[in-house]
Amino acid sequence: MTTLEADIFCADLVRIFRVPSRSGPGVEVQALQGLNLRVEPGELVALVGASGSGKSTLLSILSSLDAPSAGVAQVAGHDLLSMKEKERVQFRRHSVGFVWQQTTRNLLPYLTAAENIAAALVVAGRISATERRRRITELLDLLDVSHCAARRPEAMSGGEQQRVAIAVGLANRPRVLLADEPTGELDDTTSAQVLEAMRAVNRELGVTTLIVTHDPGVSEHVARTVQIRDGRTSTEVLRSTRRDQAGAEEQIAEEYAVLDRVGRLQLPDDFVAALDLRERVRLALEPDHVGVWPGSPSPSDPREDKS
Numbered sequence: 643m644t645t646l647e648a649d650i651f652c653a654d655l656v657r658i659f660r661v662p663s664r665s666g667p668g669v670e671v672q673a674l675q676g677l678n679l680r681v682e683p684g685e686l687v688a689l690v691g692a693s694g695s696g697k698s699t700l701l702s703i704l705s706s707l708d709a710p711s712a713g714v715a716q717v718a719g720h721d722l723l724s725m726k727e728k729e730r731v732q733f734r735r736h737s738v739g740f741v742w743q744q745t746t747r748n749l750l751p752y753l754t755a756a757e758n759i760a761a762a763l764v765v766a767g768r769i770s771a772t773e774r775r776r777r778i779t780e781l782l783d784l785l786d787v788s789h790c791a792a793r794r795p796e797a798m799s800g801g802e803q804q805r806v807a808i809a810v811g812l813a814n815r816p817r818v819l820l821a822d823e824p825t826g827e828l829d830d831t832t833s834a835q836v837l838e839a840m841r842a843v844n845r846e847l848g849v850t851t852l853i854v855t856h857d858p859g860v861s862e863h864v865a866r867t868v869q870i871r872d873g874r875t876s877t878e879v880l881r882s883t884r885r886d887q888a889g890a891e892e893q894i895a896e897e898y899a900v901l902d903r904v905g906r907l908q909l910p911d912d913f914v915a916a917l918d919l920r921e922r923v924r925l926a927l928e929p930d931h932v933g934v935w936p937g938s939p940s941p942s943d944p945r946e947d948k949s
C-alpha cells in the first residue's frame with residue numbers, strides 16, 4: 643500500500659459514533675467500516691451511495707471537519723489524522739476547495755459573486771488588488787458566470803449560484819475540490835450544466851475532484867464512479883470511449899468490484915438478484931478468473947457439465 647502521488651488516499655478508514663442512551667450504556671454506530679479509496683492527481687471521481695451509506699461522514703473527514711476513529715486518511719499530501727490546528731487552517735485555505743449542497747453554506751448572501759471570490763482570496767493571504775481583480779475575472783469567465791459578477795446570490799439562479807460556488811472553491815488554486823451533493827437542489831438540466839462546469843475545471847485546471855452524491859445519474863458525467871455501501875467502497879464503474887470497426891465512437895461502461903486488502907469484495911445487488919445468490923456461494927479458481935455459482939448445484943455450472 644502506498645500513498646505516493648495519490649491526492650486522496652483512505653485505507654481501512656473507520657468512523658464510530660457513540661450514541662448515548664438514558665436507559666443503558668448507549669449504542670455504537672459504525673458509519674465507515676474500513677473504507678478504501680484512492681484518487682489520483684487530476685482525476686474526477688463521483689462517489690455514489692444511498693442515504694446512510696456514509697457519504698457525509700467521509701466528506702467531513704476529508705474536509706477535516708471530523709476525525710476518523712481509525713485508519714489512514716490523506717488529502718493533498720496532508721495526513722488528516724495527525725494534522726495540528728495550524729496545519730488544518732492552511733489545509734482548508736490552500737489545499738482544498740469545497741462546494742456544498744446548500745448555497746447558504748457556499749456564498750455569503752450580502753456579497754456579490756465577485757465579492758464572494760474576493761473574500762476567499764483575502765482570507766487566504768496577501769494579494770494585490772490587481773491580481774485579485776484578474777483572478778476574479780478569470781474564474782467568473784471559466785465558470786461562465788461573468789454576467790453574475792455584480793449580483794448577490796438572491797439574484798442568481800440555482801445553477802448560477804453553484805457555478806459561482808465552484809469559482810469560490812477554486813479561488814486559492816486548491817489541489818483538491820470536494821463537492822457534497824452539488825446538484826442536490828437543482829433540476830436535471832441545470833444539474834447537467836453544473837456537472838459539465840465541474841468537468842471543465844477538472845480538465846482545464848487539472849484540479850483533483852471528488853463529487854459525493856446519492857444521484858446515480860452523476861456517473862454518466864464522469865469517467866470513474868465509486869459506489870459506497872454500508873460504510874465501504876463496493877464497486878466502481880469506469881467509462882471510456884472507443885471506436886468500433888466502422889470508426890464510430892462508442893461509450894463503454896465497465897463495472898468492477900473493489901477488492902480490499904484482505905480479499906473481501908461485495909457483489910453488485912443486481913448480480914446477486916439475477917442468480918438468486920444467498921447465504922453462501924460456490925467459488926472456483928480458473929486460470930484467469932474466479933467463478934461464482936449459487937450454493938446449490940445448477941445446470942449452468944461448467945463443472946457440472948464436465949462430470
Ligand SMILES: Nc1ncnc2c1ncn2[C@@H]1O[C@H](COP(=O)(O)OP(=O)(O)OP(=O)(O)O)[C@@H](O)[C@H]1O
Binds near residue numbers: 659661697698856
Ligand atoms: N453524529 C452522528 N451520530 C450518530 N450516528 C451518526 C452520526 N452521523 C452519522 N451517523 C450514522 O452513520 C451512518 C452514515 O451516515 P452518513 O450521514 O454519513 O450517511 P450519508 O450517506 O451521507 O446519508 P445521507 O445521504 O442521508 O446524508 C448512518 O447510519 C447515520 O445514522
